[in-house]
Every structure is written in structure tokens, then in C-alpha cells.
Amino acid sequence: MNPPSRRQALKAAAAAVLLLAATACQSAVDAQTSPAGPAAAPKQGGVAEIGVNLDLVPANLFTNSNVSITTVVGLVYDTLVRYDNKTLEPKPRVATEWKQSDGGKTVTLKLRTDVKYHSGRTLTSADVKFALGNYADPKWNGQLISTAKTITAIDTPAPDQVVLHLEHPVSNLFDLLDTVPLVDSETAADIATGKKLIGTGAFKFDSWRPNTDLTFSKNPAYWGGAPYLDGVHVRVIPDAQSLAAAVKSGQVHLARGVGYRDAEALASTPGLKVTSLEGAELQAYVGLNVTAPGLEDPKVRQAIAYALDKERIIKEVFRDKGYPVSLPWPRTSPAYDQELDSRYKHDVTKAKALLAESGKQLPEIPLTYVGNDQVFTAIAQIIQNNLAEVGIKVALTPVDSTGFVKQLIGAQFPGLWTTNHSWAQFSPATLTVSAYPFNARRNASKYSSPAYTTAADNAWKLQSVTGPEATAAYKELSTQLLDGAFLAEIGVVFEQAVTRDALQGFEWSRRREPDFSKAFVA
């Protein structure tokens, strides 16, 4: 046999080097992927990989406005109480007991004594006082700031006791206590830059690489017991198709921000589960500027509410992950009233009759929506079609999300708009005093009515969210919303969380904050 030539020897050596390199390499996919499996016993260790479509905006930490924010808050921070996802009955968390006195104007809270910040410092009543005061600072844009501002004084008679003094009783006080993250007073100034996020939650914040990822490690001293997971890694994946591909390929265990159509397609993939975040409902709606030509007439506004084919929108756009409503309240809300809620069912005849009664010649009405949002682009087209059926011409006006928010808050929409809102899953008063589109005193619709304002105030100043007095107050509030028709609700819908079977024990709060304190990777 002839000895190999120099060229053959070089080729063989190169092939050997390549083979060695390939076998020595660890697969980046294997490093991330965990095999899917059926329900299993909790297992210690591992890192949960989460994919989110939006990056953190630290200055918005108290607004619950995007998936990264809710993810960070859910992992790092605790609250005083926690609602479960079915009732509005507060359950103990950092506060173990509470007592209302003085007709609901004084609330005394007893705190756990074993709660420690991630810095090692023990949480005391002074920290609770700081957290509530900090939340009321307008610069944080906390959604429940109106309720926080009704607290006129906070006493801290003992390290484990807090006494809240209120200007007047409010029915949504426990919404506030369920919402306010117990931030660390010593590092609160660093929250806005995202450098230090120190709380008392099950996971410690380790790092944030803007537009890239966030990492968290387990808090072994967590008062609720050390979590099973060693850590959580949140990856920012802005492209919707890439996010769907990441969960489908097993590179993330949980994808948040996947569109309804993608979620529907992923649901049939073996090893994947799609969960509707029940209890954390969102509402899609059409807003009406009541000062726009034609829309000042309540009959025209009611005609628009009748003309909307809500069933079609829920079915085609939200892929049946929700249900149509006439009022903002989800079925679990104490304000939900089936009879009232069925008022604006799709009825073209009734819509036409109301328009005829109004006798107005309507100009073309602009409909503003976020143009790069596929969900609301589809909804806008259906609305245009629905209103054309009853003789109302609509001009579609897509804008970008920042421009949209500015018009919404500045009450600058020239006609109609469509988007979603939240907070109806909490105490009904929270919606009408905290969510800007519903605010009785100043809202995007430029709608004002003494009767609506009174109804909103009465619902807010209740001592309890349930009982005959509350039911009567909510009925009046709902009637005012239906008659005023300055917002036409489309439906209650649920965020879709896509998870690998391997991730188990994942829970969430009413604000869509993930709870991984009992989660594990099987």
C-alpha cells in the first residue's frame, strides 16, 4: 500500500480536527432545552427559560404595562395581600391579619416577622409605610394612585404593625394592598435605572442586559419556602414568529406575548400547553369621543354599540379565548349582571332604528388604532364593516403605539378608537377611579355626567365589595355606563401563555404577574 500523499494527509488531519471540534462543542440548543414530560413530582434545581416580546422599562415598574414588567414584579416583589384568581377575597401574604374600624376609615395590618429583603434586611412596618408612600408619587404612574392618596396617614406602632388612616372608606383598598410592590427603601432610587431591584420575593434580581435578557436566582431565605428552581432567565424576543419558534423548539419553557393565532397553532403541538390567564382578564373596547360630530347624540352611540358584531370579533380575532360583553365586568366580578350585560347584542335592525330616531346625517368617522398591532388592525376592519352595514362610514386611521397613547391620554381622538383596557377584574370601583378611559371626572371620551360621577363615587366609597349595598351601587354604575355608551365594550379576553410540559407549577396573579415560587422544571 502506498503511503498517503501530503495532500491526503492534510485532508485527513483537517477532517479529524473538524470532527473533534464538533464532538467537543456543547450544543447551545441542548443547553437550553429540557425534555417535555407529563405531570411529575417537584424537582429541585434547573433554570426556567421565559421568552417575552417586550423589554423592561424600569421607570414603568409600577404600571403593570408590559410582560417584562409584570414578570419582574412577580418574581422579585411581594405584596401585603393576594387575591386568588376566582374571588376578591384577600388572602394573607406579608400581612397576616387585618382589621377595619371607624367605619372603614382605619385599617390595622399585622405583618409577618420573617420577611427579609434580598439585601438581608428584615422588612418592618416602616418599609410598608415607605412602599405605600412611594407608590403615591405621580412620577411612578401607579394605576391605583387615587386610592393610595386616600391614605392620609400611616402609623407604625410596632415593627409588625401598620395602621392606615383613610380620608373616607374605599371599596378597593385591598386592590391597592394586592398591587403595591414592597420595594426596598434603601435602593428605591435605583429602580428607575434598573440597576438594583431589591424586594422580598422568591427570586433575586441579578442582571439586566437591555434588549437581551434578565436573570434571576432563587431566594433561599424566602418566607414562603425556598423555590425549587435555581433561577429564572427571561429572554427578550421582540419578533412574534421568533418567540413562537423559541417555545416550539423548546428553547424557552414559557412564551409571553404570543399572538392569538400563533397560540392556537401551538396548542396542537405535542409537548406544549396553552393557558388562558383566567382571573387576569383584559377587555377589548371601542371608545367614542362624545364631542365628535354625530357622536354627541347618545342614540348614535348606542346604535354603534348594537352594530358591533362582538361574537365575530371574539371568534375570528381572539380565537374564542374570551367572551362578548356589553359591560366591562368579567363574569367573576361582583358587578357582573347577566341581564344588564346582554343589552348590546349584535342587532343591525335596532341600530338602524336608533340612527333613524336620531335623524342625524353622520359624516365619515375616523377610527384610530395601533397600526402594527395585528389584533386591533383586524378588529378595526371588522368594526368598519359592521358600521357600514348600518350606514355609518368609517375611515381607518392607523397610528403607532406612542402616538395612540398620547391621543388617548390627551383626549385627542377625532372620532372612534379601539384598544384594550384592564382593571375590571379587580373591585369595580378601581376601573372607574383608576383606569383613565373610565374616569368619571376626566376621560378620553370627554364624557361627563353628574349621574355617572355619583354612581362611580358611590361604588368607590363602599366599605365592602359585596353585599346588597354594593350590588345596588354596581347596578346603577352599569346602567350609567350602558346609557352613556361612551365606551362600547367588545369582549373579555385572556392573555395566552404558552408553556412546555416540562414547566410545572406556574401560577399568575390578577395583574398577569407570573408566580414561580412553586414552579419546577420536570
Place this chain on the structure above:
Amino acid sequence: MTRYLLRRAPSALIVLWLASVLIFLVIRAIPGDAAAAMAGPDASPEAIAAIRHDLGLDLPVVTQYLDWLGGLFSGDLGRSYLIGGDIADLVGEGFANTLTLTLSALLIAVLVALLLGPLWAATSNRWVDRVLTGFHTAAVALPPFVTGVVLIIVFGVIFRLLPTGGVPPKGMFDRLDITVQYLALPAVCLALPVAGVLTGFLAETLRGELRQDYVTTVQAAGVKRREIVVRHAMRGALPVAITTLGLQTGALLGGAVLVESIFSWPGLGLLVEQGITRRDYPVVQVLLMLSVAVFVLVQLVTDIVHAALDPRIRLGAQT
């Protein structure tokens, strides 16, 4: 020469100043502002006002502009409204990531062109010619948002060979083998159109070279066709191909914006896109200003080099 430089410098400074004014005003002319973007849809006007005050957006525009300009002169690029970090750090990290991606893509494009260009030029096999024609057409015609999704589905979802996006969790320099796997799909996606153009150009130039008389002479001397292409024709074709490569580098940087978004690659493209969408004025201002500064600097250096090489330009400027 110093005189020439002194004469050219003021015009460069004027261009930079005009650009700074234009950039500052144009960004603010876009409807919506950072405070609205930060506040979200349920915010009250009071909350927006508080955020505006916090960000200094309630100050007169001239004051805001002078503050920004003062910061630039003192080397302080400012802070991002939304991300919260130092812009210098953000731009530095983004630049490093974009550079890594574009250089990798450039390398892939050049290797592909060097491999396929000569093969296409020299082949007499009809099937090889058809396959390479198909590759060239597809690579040039398909936009990155199509090839990106196809690559993700094939290599990330179906075969699960490579990550679908993102960067290595422990950083670029922790494990080179992991970094290469994260880079592979975005770099190939970005490289494909450039590889297509370069391959076609190189093949065509080589075909021209192969028709030259000296090739016939070399063939008559019994040199193999492969050797003629690699050793002789390439010498004539490469300078032209390098010029094309230079032109394509600009396209590569432009394409990076889209590819970074598809593959969640945290480079300058993603930073610009998010800065504009969320009205993060300081970030966008700095990135645009940097682009202008680089352009002005390149122009200035080019003029200086020309002046150094050609005394007529230097002397003409003095008269």
C-alpha cells in the same frame, strides 16, 4: 496642509451643528412623546405631567437642546429615558454586537463567493450551473424576513440544531463554540444577499478573464482548468470583486437592522428601532448624530488624503 485642514474644518463643524439641530427638531416633530410612551394607556394627565417634568421634557425646547449639546461636548451622551442606562454603555454594547454580526456575515459572504464564484465560472456541467443560478437568484431576491423565518423553522424548530435567536446567556466571550451557534443563523441570514451578489459578480468577472488570450496560452501549456481559474483568472477578477464587496458592506449594515429584530440580536439596529418606536429621544439623537459624525469624518479624511496626494487640490484651496 495645516492651512488646508483649517479651511476644511469649519465647514465640517457647520454640517455637524446643522445636523444636530435638524435631528433634535425632527425627532420631536413625530407625534407622541417619551412620557406618553412610558405612561401607558391607563395613565392620567397628572402622571404624564410628572413624568414629563422628571425627564425635563417640560423645559423650553432651546434649553433642552443646549443641555444636550453641552452634554455632547463634555462627553456625556446622556441617559436613556426608557432603558434607564447610560447611552454610552448602550451604544458601546450595541455597536460591539452589530460589528460581530456584520463581520461574521461578511466572512460567510466572502467564503461562499470564493467557493461558488470560481465553480460557477469554470463549470461546464449543466446541473451545477442550474443549481448555482438558482442559489444566486434566491439569495439576491429573498428578503431577510423570509430567509430568517425559514432558517429559524428549519434549523431551530424542525432539526433543533441551532438557537432560534438571542445571544449566549453568559456573554459572547464565555464559550466560543456556544457563541458560534448563536451567531450562525443571523449571520447566514444577513450574509445571503451579499453572498449572492458577490458570487454572481465574481463568476461573471472570472468568465471575462477566462476569455482573455493569456488563458488560451496557459491552457496550451497544459495547465489544468482549475489551476487556471484559481491561480491566474482570480488575480484579474479579485480587485473588481473587492470594490463590489466594499459597496455591499453598506447594504450589510442596513440589513442588520431587520436581522437583529428577527433574531433578537441586541445590536444598534434593535436599539434604533426601539428608540424611535418608544420616543427615546436621547438614544435616537446620539445614534443619528454618530452616523452623521462618522460620515463627516470619512469625508474629511478622504479630502485630506486627496489633498495630500494631489497638490493641485491643496493649492487650489489656498487661492
